[in-house]
Amino acid sequence: xxxxxxxxxxxxxxxxxxxxxxxxxxxxxxxxxxxxxxxxxxxxxxxxxxxxxxxxxxxxxxxxxxxxxxxxxxxxxxxxxxxxxxxxxxxxxxxxxxxxxxxxxxxxxxxxxxxxxxxxxxxxxxxxxxxxxxxxxxxxxxxxxxxxxxxxxxxxxxxxxxxxxxxxxxxxxxxxxxxxxxxxxxxxxxxxxxxxxxxxxxxxx
Ligand code: C5P
Numbered sequence: 001x002x003x004x005x006x007x008x009x010x011x012x013x014x015x016x017x018x019x020x021x022x023x024x025x026x027x028x029x030x031x032x033x034x035x036x037x038x039x040x041x042x043x044x045x046x047x048x049x050x051x052x053x054x055x056x057x058x059x060x061x062x063x064x065x066x067x068x069x070x071x072x073x074x075x076x077x078x079x080x081x082x083x084x085x086x087x088x089x090x091x092x093x094x095x096x097x098x099x100x101x102x103x104x105x106x107x108x109x110x111x112x113x114x115x116x117x118x119x120x121x122x123x124x125x126x127x128x129x130x131x132x133x134x135x136x137x138x139x140x141x142x143x144x145x146x147x148x149x150x151x152x153x154x155x156x157x158x159x160x161x162x163x164x165x166x167x168x169x170x171x172x173x174x175x176x177x178x179x180x181x182x183x184x185x186x187x188x189x190x191x192x193x194x195x196x197x198x199x200x201x202x203x204x205x
Contacts, residue, residue: 081154
């Protein structure tokens with residue numbers, strides 16, 4: 001079980017996923033992308049509206065993030081605009097959030113690496129408020145839209161409306177008590193990774 005938890009929250013396009021994955025890689029920690037769980041759930045629930053189970057699996061290896069729903073590998077499909085447009089609606093539902101919260105906690109406790117980086121919207125406040133390191137990774141809206149535009153994975157309209165809906169059910173637009181804000185608006189990718197590593201080193205030493 002991982003004894004050291006790094007919790008990272010932030011809005012869409014803040015660079016959470018790529019930065020968290022790189023940090024986990026460098027520290028040889030596990031990595032959990034909780035947004036992937038919500039995205040996979042949106043696919044499953046939209047295609048199986050009457051189902052009560054959710055056969056979901058995600059790896060916690062930062063070198064090979066794989067997401068399965070049943071036997072189907074949805075690792076690429078969850079990143080599509082179609083899924084990005086659906087996901088927030090499901091994330092509003094308290095039962096869905098509870099299921100995801102339990103799933104994330106179980107994966108954190110089962111991860112065998114020395115530590116784990118967990119990223120999402122409610123990790124510092126709800127999923128792992130007791131994490132040793134708690135970070136809000138953010139960037140100005142212009143910078144976030146620009147980054148998503150370069151990736152080509154989501155329209156500006158969808159990103160803005162997703163943040164607006166998501167912020168009704170999770171606190172990630174400002175930092176809760178004890179959470180360190182890292183604003184990456186003026187940082188490139190490597191500087192963002194270094195800023196997170198420095199915060200982890202500050203707590204560990
Ligand atoms: O992080 P990502 O953009 O992949 O998250 C997809 C969606 O999953 C978010 O827009 C939000 O609706 C939901 N989510 C959440 N809580 C988390 C992670 C993601 O509500 N911890």
